[in-house]
Amino acid sequence: MRPVTIALAGNPNAGKTTIFNAITGARQHVGNYPGITVEKKTGLACLEGETIALVDLPGIYSLTAYSQEEVVARRMLTEERPDAALHIVDAGALERNLYLTVQLLELGIPTVVALNMMDEVRRRGDSIDTKRLSRLLGVPVVETVGRTGVGVTEALRTVLAVGREARGAGKRGNPWQSRIISYGTDIDPVLIEMTGEIDRCLADSGKNADMVYPSRWLALKYLENDPDIHDARFFSEECRTHFETQYDQLAKHLEKTLQTYPEAIIADFRYGYISGILRQDVVTRQADIAARRNFSDQIDRFLTHSWLGIFAMAAVFYCVYQIAFSLGGIPMDMVGALFDWAAEAAGKIIPDGLARSLIVSGIIKGAGGVMAFVPLIVIMFMLVAFLEDSGYMARIAYMLDRVFRLFGLHGASIMPYMISGGIAGGCAVPGVMGTRTLRGPKEKLATMLTLPFMACGAKIPVFLLIVGAFFAENNQAAIMLGITLSGWAIALLSAKILRSTVMRGEPTPFVMELPPYRIPTMRGLLLHTWERAWQYLKRAGTIILSISIVIWALLTFPALPEDMAQAYDEKIASAGERIENISSVYAASGLETDKVALDEAREALDALLNQKSGAALTHSFAGRIGLFFEPVSVFAGFDWRTNVALLGGVAAKEVLVSTLGTAYSLGDVDPEDAKPLRETIKADPGWNRANAASLMIFVLIYSPCVVTLATMRTETASWRWPLFSLVSSTGMAYALAVAVYQAGRIFLR
Amino acid sequence: MLADAMTSSRSVSLRRLRVGEKASIVSISVGGELARRIRDMGVVPGATVEIVGRAPLKDPVAIRLQGFILTLRNNEADWIIVEPEISDHKICDPSP
Structure with a gap:
C-alpha cells in the first residue's frame, strides 16, 4: 500500500x-x-x-x-x-x-x-x-x-x-467536504446559488470526475476575487462570463450599501466564526496585563531602541563579519592549500602535456574553486540561520527599512549586502543565497542583481595592486574605504534604477511579524546549514566546474604553433644546459663571480619560461579575444593584456592579478604580493593614473564571477537574470570606465 | 474613501497614535493586496492594538495584537482607522 x-x-x-x-x-x-x-x-x-x-x-x-x-x-x-x-x-x-x-x-x-x-x-x-x-x-x-x-x-x-x-476511501473516491460557514445575508444567497451553478457547469463539461476542489470552495474563492480561480480553465466560457457578472453585481451592491468589498466581508465573517468559538470559554487569559510584558519585550527595549539599537546592530554586523571572514578564512585557506597540493602532486605524476594541463589547471583548480567557498557558505549560513531563528533578523529589517525603501529595497536587503562586501572583503555567493530572506519578489531580485557591486574579497588584490602602483601607498586605507563606499553607492543607486525601470512597481506590503526572541535549536541550525551547502555543491558546483574547464580551454587553445614552441623549447633547453655547466663550475670553484653568473643564468631561464607562457597566452583564444576587444577597450584605457585578465576575472576574480602577470610574461604572480607586477606596470608607459582609476571602477562593477552567476541561476531558476546581470553590469562598467579614463586623461596626468 | 461612513469622530489613522497608546480597529480603508495581507495577519475591525515602538527613523511602526507583534510602514498604517482607548489621564479631561 x-x-x-x-x-x-x-x-x-x-x-x-x-x-x-x-x-x-x-x-x-x-x-x-x-x-x-x-x-x-x-x-x-x-x-x-x-x-x-x-x-x-x-x-x-x-x-x-x-x-x-x-x-x-x-x-x-x-x-x-x-x-x-x-x-x-x-x-x-x-x-x-x-x-x-x-x-x-x-x-x-x-x-x-x-x-x-x-x-x-x-x-x-x-x-x-x-x-x-x-x-x-x-x-x-x-x-x-x-x-x-x-x-x-x-x-x-x-x-x-x-x-x-x-x-x-481512495484517491478520488471520497471528495473533500467543504466546511459550511455563514457569510451573512449579502454573501450567503449568492454563494449558495453559485455553488449549485458550479456543480452544473462541471457536470456539463464532464469534468466532475477529475474535480478535486469542492464546489462551495470554488464559489467562495470566486467571491474572494481569487486570481487563480478566476483564470481557471475548467469552466466553459459561458459559465465564466456568468460568474463574473454575479461577482460584479455583488461587488457593486456591497460598495454601494456598505462601502466595502466581498473579500473583506468574507474575512470578517471568518474571524467572527473564530472568535465565536474562542469566546465559548476555550481560552482563559491571565488578566494581569503587566505579566504579559514578557522577556522578549524587555530585550526589544534595548535592541530596537532608537539609538542603542543602532549600536547593537553595528556590533552584530561586526561580529558576523569577523567570525565569517576571519575565522572562515582559515578553513577556506586550508581547502585552497589542499587543492594546490593535489594540483602539484598530480603535476608530478602525470607527464607533461595537454592531459596534465587539463587535470591540473582545468579540473583540480576548478574543483578547488568550487570547494573553497564551502567553508565560507557553511559559516555564513550558520550565522544567518542563527539570526533568523533567534528572531533578530526581523528586527534588523524593521530598523533599516526606512533607509532601504528609498532605493526600492526592503529592510531585509541589508544582510545580503553586508555578506557580499558591504564591509570590504565579503563574498557575493553567500550573499545571493541570502536573498531568500526577502519575500517580495521585486525587492529580492533588485537586491540580488545589485549586491555584486560590493567590493568582495577577491577584487581587493586588484585594488591593492593599482593603488600601490599609482596612488600614494600610505593612502591605501583611505582608498579602500573609498572603494567600499563606492560599492555601496553604486549598488543602491542601481537598485533604485532597476526598481524604477525593469522592476517597476509598488513596494510589496511590508507587514511582517516580529517573532518573539527564541534560542535557536542546534539541530535546526545544522540542518539548515547542511541544506544550503549541499544545494550549492550540487547545483552551482557542477555549473562552475564545467565553466572553469571552458575557461581553461580558452586560455590554452590553440597551442603555440609547432615552430614557435620548438624555438622556445630549444632556447629553454640551452639555458638549462648553461645552468648545469655553470653550477658544476661553481661547485668546483666556489667563487663569488660564478655564483652571480649562476643566478643570472637561472633568471634567464625563468624569463624564457615566462616568455613562452606569455606567447602561448597571446596565441590562445583568450589572447585573441583580448586583442579583438582592444579597439573598444582602448577608450577605457585597457590594452589586450588587461582584457585577458578581465576575461579571466569572470571565471573568478581571484585570478585577475595572476592572469595579468602571465600576460606580462612575469610567470605566476602571487596576488597577495604582486611586487614584480606592480613595478612592471608602474614602468610601462601604457599605464598611468587615468587608466589605473578606470580599471578600478571597471573591476568593481563589471560582470559577477561565474560562481555568483551560477548561484543566481540556482536562486532564480532561470538563466535570464544572470545573463541580464552579466550584460548590464559589464555595459555599465564600460561606460563608467570610459568616463573616468577620459576625464582622468585631462585631470589626473 | 471607502468605509468612511463607519468611522466616528474620535477615529484617527493608526499612524497618529503614540508609542504605548492602545486603540481598537474601526476599519481598513484600503483594498487590494495590502488589505488582504493585513487582514490575513489578523488586523481586522474589532481587534485591539497597542503601539509597541517605532524604528529608529520613526518608520516602520511595531504594533501588538492578541499574542503577537506586527510591523507596518507608516504609509500602510495610514489606512488602518482606529479608535484610541481613553487613557487614564484623559478621564479627568473636561470633555464636552
Whole structure:
C-alpha cells in the first residue's frame, strides 16, 4: 500500500520546521517546486509500521493565491492531494492562526490541529481548553511543544489515523467536504446559488470526475476575487462570463450599501466564526496585563531602541563579519592549500602535456574553486540561520527599512549586502543565497542583481595592486574605504534604477511579524546549514566546474604553433644546459663571480619560461579575444593584456592579478604580493593614473564571477537574470570606465 | 474613501497614535493586496492594538495584537482607522 501523505501547514514562525525536523530527522529531502524557488521539503517517518510521507508546506497566513508561498501551498494541497493535513498552530496567537485552519476546513482536507508552543502559553499563565476547542472546531486537536518534542508523536499518531481513513476511501473516491460557514445575508444567497451553478457547469463539461476542489470552495474563492480561480480553465466560457457578472453585481451592491468589498466581508465573517468559538470559554487569559510584558519585550527595549539599537546592530554586523571572514578564512585557506597540493602532486605524476594541463589547471583548480567557498557558505549560513531563528533578523529589517525603501529595497536587503562586501572583503555567493530572506519578489531580485557591486574579497588584490602602483601607498586605507563606499553607492543607486525601470512597481506590503526572541535549536541550525551547502555543491558546483574547464580551454587553445614552441623549447633547453655547466663550475670553484653568473643564468631561464607562457597566452583564444576587444577597450584605457585578465576575472576574480602577470610574461604572480607586477606596470608607459582609476571602477562593477552567476541561476531558476546581470553590469562598467579614463586623461596626468 | 461612513469622530489613522497608546480597529480603508495581507495577519475591525515602538527613523511602526507583534510602514498604517482607548489621564479631561 502507498504511504500515507501528510501536509504540514502553518504560519511562518509557528514552529512548523522544528516539528518537521523532529518527525523526520535526517530522512528529509529539500528540493524546489518546479519553476520557482520556493523550497519543497519532503521527509519520511515511520509509525505503527506505516510509512508516512510528510510534505512541509511553505509558511503561510492564508490560502489566497497572492504570494508565491501561498500559490505553492495551495497547488500542493489541491493537485497532489495529500491524505490529511497537520496544521501547526502558534497557541499564543490562536485567533490569527485559526484563520488558516478555517480555510483548510473550507477546502475540505481532513485536518488535525497541533497547538504548538503550549509551554509559552502556560508560562504566561493562560490556558486553553483543548477538548472544547476540538469539539467546536470539529477536528482533532493535540498539544505540542516542538522544541522539546513533547506531544509530537501523539500529533503524528492522530493525523496518521485521519490520513489512513482518507487513504482507505481512495484517491478520488471520497471528495473533500467543504466546511459550511455563514457569510451573512449579502454573501450567503449568492454563494449558495453559485455553488449549485458550479456543480452544473462541471457536470456539463464532464469534468466532475477529475474535480478535486469542492464546489462551495470554488464559489467562495470566486467571491474572494481569487486570481487563480478566476483564470481557471475548467469552466466553459459561458459559465465564466456568468460568474463574473454575479461577482460584479455583488461587488457593486456591497460598495454601494456598505462601502466595502466581498473579500473583506468574507474575512470578517471568518474571524467572527473564530472568535465565536474562542469566546465559548476555550481560552482563559491571565488578566494581569503587566505579566504579559514578557522577556522578549524587555530585550526589544534595548535592541530596537532608537539609538542603542543602532549600536547593537553595528556590533552584530561586526561580529558576523569577523567570525565569517576571519575565522572562515582559515578553513577556506586550508581547502585552497589542499587543492594546490593535489594540483602539484598530480603535476608530478602525470607527464607533461595537454592531459596534465587539463587535470591540473582545468579540473583540480576548478574543483578547488568550487570547494573553497564551502567553508565560507557553511559559516555564513550558520550565522544567518542563527539570526533568523533567534528572531533578530526581523528586527534588523524593521530598523533599516526606512533607509532601504528609498532605493526600492526592503529592510531585509541589508544582510545580503553586508555578506557580499558591504564591509570590504565579503563574498557575493553567500550573499545571493541570502536573498531568500526577502519575500517580495521585486525587492529580492533588485537586491540580488545589485549586491555584486560590493567590493568582495577577491577584487581587493586588484585594488591593492593599482593603488600601490599609482596612488600614494600610505593612502591605501583611505582608498579602500573609498572603494567600499563606492560599492555601496553604486549598488543602491542601481537598485533604485532597476526598481524604477525593469522592476517597476509598488513596494510589496511590508507587514511582517516580529517573532518573539527564541534560542535557536542546534539541530535546526545544522540542518539548515547542511541544506544550503549541499544545494550549492550540487547545483552551482557542477555549473562552475564545467565553466572553469571552458575557461581553461580558452586560455590554452590553440597551442603555440609547432615552430614557435620548438624555438622556445630549444632556447629553454640551452639555458638549462648553461645552468648545469655553470653550477658544476661553481661547485668546483666556489667563487663569488660564478655564483652571480649562476643566478643570472637561472633568471634567464625563468624569463624564457615566462616568455613562452606569455606567447602561448597571446596565441590562445583568450589572447585573441583580448586583442579583438582592444579597439573598444582602448577608450577605457585597457590594452589586450588587461582584457585577458578581465576575461579571466569572470571565471573568478581571484585570478585577475595572476592572469595579468602571465600576460606580462612575469610567470605566476602571487596576488597577495604582486611586487614584480606592480613595478612592471608602474614602468610601462601604457599605464598611468587615468587608466589605473578606470580599471578600478571597471573591476568593481563589471560582470559577477561565474560562481555568483551560477548561484543566481540556482536562486532564480532561470538563466535570464544572470545573463541580464552579466550584460548590464559589464555595459555599465564600460561606460563608467570610459568616463573616468577620459576625464582622468585631462585631470589626473 | 471607502468605509468612511463607519468611522466616528474620535477615529484617527493608526499612524497618529503614540508609542504605548492602545486603540481598537474601526476599519481598513484600503483594498487590494495590502488589505488582504493585513487582514490575513489578523488586523481586522474589532481587534485591539497597542503601539509597541517605532524604528529608529520613526518608520516602520511595531504594533501588538492578541499574542503577537506586527510591523507596518507608516504609509500602510495610514489606512488602518482606529479608535484610541481613553487613557487614564484623559478621564479627568473636561470633555464636552
